[in-house]
Amino acid sequence: MWAIRSLLGLRCAAGRTMSQGPARRPRPPKDPLRHLRTREKRGPSWGPGGPNTVYLQVVAAGGRDAGAALYVFSEFNRYLFNCGEGVQRLMQEHKLKVSRLDNIFLTRMHWSNVGGLCGMILTLKETGVPKCVLSGPPQLEKYLEAIKIFSGPLKGIDLAVRPHSAPEYKDETMTVFQIPIHCEQTSGQQPPVQSPERLSPQPPPLAESADGEQRPDGVGWKARGRDTSLVVAFVCKLHVKKGNFLVLKAKELGLPVGTAAIAPIIAAVKDGKSVTYEGREILPEEICTPPDPGITFIVVECPDEGFIQPLCENTTFRSYQGKADAPVALVVHMAPEHVLLDSRYQQWMERFGPDTEHLVLNETCESVHNLRSHKIQTQLGLIHPGIFPPLAGPRPQEGSATQGVPTVRGQCLLKYQLRPRREWQRDAVLTCDPEEFIAEALELPNFQESVQEYRKTAQDSPEATSSQYPEVVFLGTGSAIPMKIRNVSSTLVNISPDTSLLLDCGEGTFGQLCRHYGDGVDRVLGSLAAVFVSHLHADHHTGLLNILLQRERALASLGRPCHPLLVVAPTQLRTWLQQYHNQCQPLLHHVSVIPAKCLQKGAEVSSPEVERLINLLLETCGLEEFQTCLVRHCKHAFGCALVHMSGWKVVYSGDTMPCEALVQMGKDATLLIHEATLEDGLEEEAVEKTHSTTSQAIGVGMRMSAAFIMLTHFSQRYAKIPLFSADFNEKVGIAFDHMKVSLGDLPTVPRLTAPLKALFAGDLEEMEGRRERRELRQVRAALLAGEDVEPPQKRAPTEQPLSPQSKKARAQ
Structure with a gap:
């Protein structure tokens, strides 16, 4: 045991130097996925034979926090219709396997439909999926080019793009036809009443960016690729x-069942042909369903x-309407309520006939999506309802x-099951029952006792006298990819009742705001003064575009003007924003980018415009200083420090x-919010991935x-709670999604450790077991390699220079 501890002590000490010792061996190439091997065995001669089971399943019901997305299953293929922010997280939570996706169909190039596509593609690539077919508007290929600005080359996955003009797509399950629908608006007409998602006006005339670059003015945008008048x-x-x-x-009937002679008979009758056996004609309906x-x-x-009118007049749809012999089984409508209420649209729906079912996905379809978030927040609220406030639930559905x-x-x-029989199936629909969540927590050993002990201790402690502000709301505390309990990086800092800023803005940040604030989300967006983007990894910035678009909508609903949002970020972010603006949606008029490098100590301000924006940032947020510095992660990665006029420093x-x-x-x-991606003992992995241990x-x-x-920023292997290290003390706390703390709450946070350990005892025990097994593997490997085992020597943590160019693409 002494040898084991000695060896492990040496390993940890060496890891803390962060520059000594080899990095982990590169992972071997992933084998083909099992379902792909099965498909290869079937071979091309399999041909379309029709699956036995096919159903459609709603992933996201169309609410403002989740968008509309549809999953289609057969035993041969999986399909996804639209991929907005949070779809990957929902599929992971509800066990809809991302690794089985063959096709992603996009109805239009709007962020509500494509906001999660970047993360989904990166996950498919990392999972080992060799190919995925993407179908939709013509800008799709340009969108994929644009995401390479921060994802790097998408090697290892073949993304086959099929524009709406391509012929039908056919695979083992079905044939898919793309039908382009163009808005009837012409250049001389006034735009129709817009849905909440189409509030964006055309960008203003030529504007200058913070670096003195010129922004596109919208003239000729259709020729360059952006076409918001097209849906597919x-x-x-x-x-x-x-x-x-x-x-x-x-x-x-005496047929040679069980012999080789039966094979051609089966093939013939399945094809609807009669057969003759021993002089007798046998009809297919006699021996085949x-x-x-x-x-x-x-x-x-x-x-x-x-x-509406182009849709009603489309000849392709007319060919499917009123067919009594072969009616359309189901029409899925992704349409706002004012479209559904239009008499023309209702008549178009009615023309499909009484045997066609209709599924509506829009913002009136309030549904619980992230059930695990509601569950864990309810249970955490038993410990401290102020720090862990309840999440906003769905509103009652409005009438059809x-x-x-x-x-x-x-x-x-x-x-909705299409095969083997047509029917609605609601057994998997989520229901949120807080009483059930509470009862489950109260049954855990030692949980109630630890909560009571904490409350007794809290009563004996002096009450906090600090102001409510700043108030920090952790919206995303996980790393790399969104998961069912921890979303990716985002932290809201409420500086005052009417001023706030975001520290990073990963995918799904707006959805987290909706779940945290409910109907008050517009007020929060209206108070948002700035966003800090630390670096261009997908888990830190791909939620920004939705924040920009939803903020404009919120300000319109509040009757306030929409001034550009100040965004402090690496300058490379502007390239991504401009590409999306050119190809998909106008949004550059939403944002003013302040290069993060210009806020470094001693940095020269690049232009008078940048200086004006920096002064506006400080004035709006009530800050004496907003400083950045390069950190040791990837190229152009920054940390930041906010110093408020009242004296606090975050x-x-x-x-x-x-x-x-x-x-x-x-x-x-006053407060340091620091990433702690990995547990102690994984120092080598932390070096490899340029992250920190606890x-x-x-x-x-x-x-x-x-x-x-x-x-914060815990690896998703620590889904509920990370492992506690020996360094934890009264000045250290663990962040959870939807955790809300003011400076006065900070002394309370460490006292929550005992109830947290009781609530997550099973998870902690499992992680401890994994750590012990890992340490034993390390010891065996060291002994087999003939390493000398010596008593550990205590080493002070040191830091060697690391080039910020060492990493690119997605956060690990």
Whole structure:
């Protein structure tokens, strides 16, 4: 045991130097996925034979926090219709396997439909999916080029883009036809009444950016690729499923069941042909069930009234309406309520006939999506309801706007089965029962006792006298990819009742705001003065565009003018924003970018415009100083420090290894928010991925004499709670999604440790077991390699220079 501890002590000490010892071996190439091997075995001769099981399932029901997304399952293929922010997280939570996706269909190039596509593609690539077909508007290919600005080359996955003009797509399950629908608005007409998602006006005339560059003015934007007047509908026709061979009936007729001679007979009757056996003609219906016809379903988006008339007049849709012999099974409507209420649209729906079902996905379809978030927040609220406030629940659904046809409002995980029989299935639909969550927590051993003990201790402690502000709301505390309990990086700092800023803005940040603030989200967006983007990894900035778009909508609803949002970020962010602006949606008029490098100590301001924006930032936020520094993660990665006029100082690390520049910038911080991606003992992995371990993060805080340290950005392997290290003390706290703390709450946070350990005892025990097994593997490997085992020598943490160019692409 002494040898084991000695060896492990040496490993930890060497890891803390962060420059000594080899990095972990590179992972071997991933094997082909099992379902791909099965498909290869079937071979090309398999051909379309019609699947036995096909159903559609609602992933996101159309609410403002989740958008509208649809998952289609067959035993051969998986499909996704639209991929807005948070879709990947929902699929992970509800066990809809991302690794099985063959196709992603996009109805239009709007952020509500494509906001999660970047993260989804990166996940497919990392999972080992060799190919994915993307179908939709013509700008799709340009969008994929644009995301390479921060993702790097998308090697290892073949992204086959099929524009709306391509011929039909056919695979083992179905044939898909793309139907382009153009808005009837012409250049001389006034725009129709817009849906909430189409509030963006055209950008103002030529504007100058913070670096003196000229922004596009919108003239000629259609020629360059952006076309907001186009949506793509999808007509999906299942392949005919051949009838089942009736073995017992065949035996009764004396057919050679069980011999090689039966194979051609089965093939013939399944194809609807009669056979002659021993002089007797046998009809196919005698020994085979009738074939299942190739039924059709349609997915259509109609974002505003400008698309209604073109939709009604489309000849392709007319060919599917009123067909009594082969009616369309289901039409999915992604349309706002005012479109559904339009008499023309209702008549168009009615023309499909009484046997067609209709599924509506829009903002009236309030549904619980992230059930695990509601569950864990309810249970955490038993410990401290102020620090862990309850999340906003769904509002009651409004009545259907279309009474003339069978209409169903979407709910997360609602299914419509197309085969083997057509029916709605609601057994998987989520229900949020806080009483059930509370009862489950109260049954945990020692939980109630630990909560009571904490409350008794809190009563004996002096009450906090600090102001409510600044108030910090942790919206995303996980790393790399969104998961069911921890979303990716984002922290809201409420500086005052009417001023706030975001520290990073990963995918799904707006959805987290909706769940945290409910109907008050517009007020919060209206108070948002600035966003700090630490670096261009997808888990830190891909939620920004939705914040920009939703902020404009919020300000319009509040009757306030929409001034550009100040964004402090690496200058490379502007390239991504401009590409999206050119190809998809106008948004550059929403934002003024302040290069993060211009806020470094001693940096020269690049232009008078930048200086004006910096002064505006300080004045708007009531700050004496907003300083940045380069940190040790990837190229152009920054941390920041906010010094308020009232005296408090909040420091944010972004993603980094222990960094001396951050220590110096953050001296005497009131609050340090530092990433702690990995547990102690994984120092080598932390070096490889340029992140910090728990003790390293705490060490940074101690060296800068921070009054309090909040740890965040945990690896998703620590889904509920990270492992506690020996360095934890009364100045250290763990962040959770939707945790809300003011400076006066900080002394309370460490006292929550005992109830937290009781609540997550099972998870902590499992992680401890994993750590022990890992340490034993390290020891065995060291002994096999003949390493000398010596007593550990205590080493002080040191820091070697690390080039910021060492990493690119997605956060690890």
